[in-house]
Amino acid sequence: MNSKPQAWPRYTVARDGTSIAYEDRGQGTPIIFTNGYATSHYYWEGVRAQLDxxxxxxxxxxxxxxxxxPARNLDECSIPACADDLxxxxxxxxxxxxxxxxxxLGCQIILETWxxxxxxxxxxxxxxxxxxxxxxxxxxxxxxxxAYRAFKAIGPKISRSIMPAVRLNMRLPTTHTVTRMTGMVGPDVDLAKMKPFYDxxxxxxxxSWIAMGVHAQDHSAEDLLxxxxxxxxxxxGGRDVFTPHRLSVHMHKSIKxxxxxxxxxxxxxxxxxHTEAISARIGEFLHRNDLHVS
Known part of the structure; x- marks a missing residue:
């Protein structure tokens, strides 16, 4: 397995003792970005650069x-525990x-923080x-x-034995082709953009990955909306095969x-x-609502 790149400069500690990494830069109203399942900071970097x-x-x-x-206690991979980490x-x-x-997945976490x-x-x-x-x-x-039943059946011990195969698969040149064919990413997302995800x-x-997936399926913040x-x-996203638009509509109708x-x-x-479009819309939203710390 490849070694991790140079670590971010700051850490805090979760309630189970796990070291949680974060980066903090800039001045002004604080915005905290929570990543998705199996992802890291690279998904947010384009938007973040526009807001910095x-x-x-x-x-x-x-x-x-x-x-x-890695989580010291896999029960602490639950969505409420992740909200506590935030x-x-x-x-x-x-x-x-x-x-x-x-x-x-970060949407569940931030909503649970409410x-x-x-x-x-x-x-x-x-x-x-x-x-x-x-x-x-x-x-x-x-x-x-x-997929959920498979995740639940795998468990932590089996996950250790299958990860070498998962990592090998993510290095194959055909992986990106399959990802595009299934509609997980659009035709305009080339391999260079997705490489940080595969890496x-x-x-x-x-x-931690398996446990978090199982815990995510057992969680809902719908009662909070x-x-x-x-x-x-x-x-x-109109072509999002992970989160259909109708779920966003329901969230929109539920949150006054x-x-x-x-x-x-x-x-x-x-x-x-759509980095630029999302960045611009977020920036307009923040400005219009005059968000500031009292």
Whole structure:
């Protein structure tokens, strides 16, 4: 397995003792970016670069992902535990209130944070993600259910033995072709853009990854949606086979006063496909709502 790249300069500690990596740069209203399942900071970098001149931006890695250590306790890969990790990053950075942006699984995490610490949240920006039970809609309902059963059956011990095969597969030149054929990414996303995602599997911790997927399917923040009363911008992709647009519509209708931004041609890789459009829409949303720390 390849060694991890040079670590980010800052760390905090989860309640199970796992080291959580984060980066903190810039000044202004804080925005914290939460990554998706099996991803790291590279998905957000384009958007973050557009916001850096005006905002303080923080980005962090989930347990077992990127620069963060593998989970010491796999029960702490639950969505509520990840929400606690997010708050610990804010605490470590000395941030009282922030705009919470989440991609994919990160949407569940930021919404769950509303249950624990609504007083710490200035606004929500869920991007290409749902409020719960993500396997229900993965590619096709039957495929998602089968994938969930497989994840649950694998468990941490088996995951260690299958990770070499997973890592090898992610290095194959045909992987990107298959990813595009299934509609997971659009035709405009070339291999160079997706390579950081494939490379990330070389450092992804198998047990943490599997445990987080199982916990994600057991979680829903749907019960929280109607109680959310901070500015919310929901970004949806018309060709997202992971999070169908109808789920974003439901979230939009449930969160009073929320805004829905649909990119008709965006797949689940919309942050890479439509970086400028998403960045511009987020910037406009933040300016219009005059978001600031009191």
């Amino acid at each position: 001149p005006e905002y303080r931006t923080l980005i962090w890695d989930l347990k077992g992902h990127g620069y963060s250590a 708050i610990r990053v804010l605490d470590a950075a000395g941030v009282e209130k922030a705009v919470l942006a989440g991609f994919s 249950r624990q610490h609504p007083d710490r949240i200035l606004a929500f920006i869920p991007v290409l993600g749902t409020y719960g039970r993500p396997f229900d809609n993965l590619l096709h309902p039957q495929f998602g259910k089968s 990330h599997f070389q450092v992804l911790d198998g047990p 109607e109680s959310i009363d901070v500015p919310t911008l929901i970004v949806s 006063g929320s805004e829905l931004f649909l990119l008709p041609s965006a797949t689940h890789a919309g942050l890479l496909e």
